[in-house]
Amino acid sequence: xxxxxxxxxxxxxxxxxxxxxxxxxxxxxxxxxxxxxxxxxxxxxxxxxxxxxxxxxxxxxxxxxxxxxxxxxxxxxxxxxxxxxxxxxxxxxxxxxxxxxxxxxxxxxxxxxxxxxxxxxxxxxxxxxxxxxxxxxxxxxxxxxxx
Numbered sequence: 001x002x003x004x005x006x007x008x009x010x011x012x013x014x015x016x017x018x019x020x021x022x023x024x025x026x027x028x029x030x031x032x033x034x035x036x037x038x039x040x041x042x043x044x045x046x047x048x049x050x051x052x053x054x055x056x057x058x059x060x061x062x063x064x065x066x067x068x069x070x071x072x073x074x075x076x077x078x079x080x081x082x083x084x085x086x087x088x089x090x091x092x093x094x095x096x097x098x099x100x101x102x103x104x105x106x107x108x109x110x111x112x113x114x115x116x117x118x119x120x121x122x123x124x125x126x127x128x129x130x131x132x133x134x135x136x137x138x139x140x141x142x143x144x145x146x147x
Contacts, residue, residue: 032089034132035087036087036088036091038105038108038130039085039087041125041126043080045072046073049070050077069118075111079104079108083101086104089101105130109126109130112124112127
């Protein structure tokens, strides 16, 4: 009888040390999907800046940072590629991908804040996505590990 009780006690202790699974683990998956979507938005903005720079509302000389639209296009493409790669990593549950995702989302928010005069609605949409991504990956990252 004592062996069975010891086994039950050790089994209960083992279950208490593992993180409890909650519904927030799915929010991390949502963050990964949003990261890939934000990366696609960056790629669209990057290709637009590279191939049709007259599309934007102001000339590049009126931007906060005086860089031509070709430079902005390459910056958006690099951030977009990093965001898509981090999003794929987040979907597979990799810790380094969550860290990269937070860094990419923070850089993306700053870049879009500076890019705001060129295309305000688009930049505000991506900044909102970035804030959701940061919240999902930081606040609920442990629940993804429990899955």
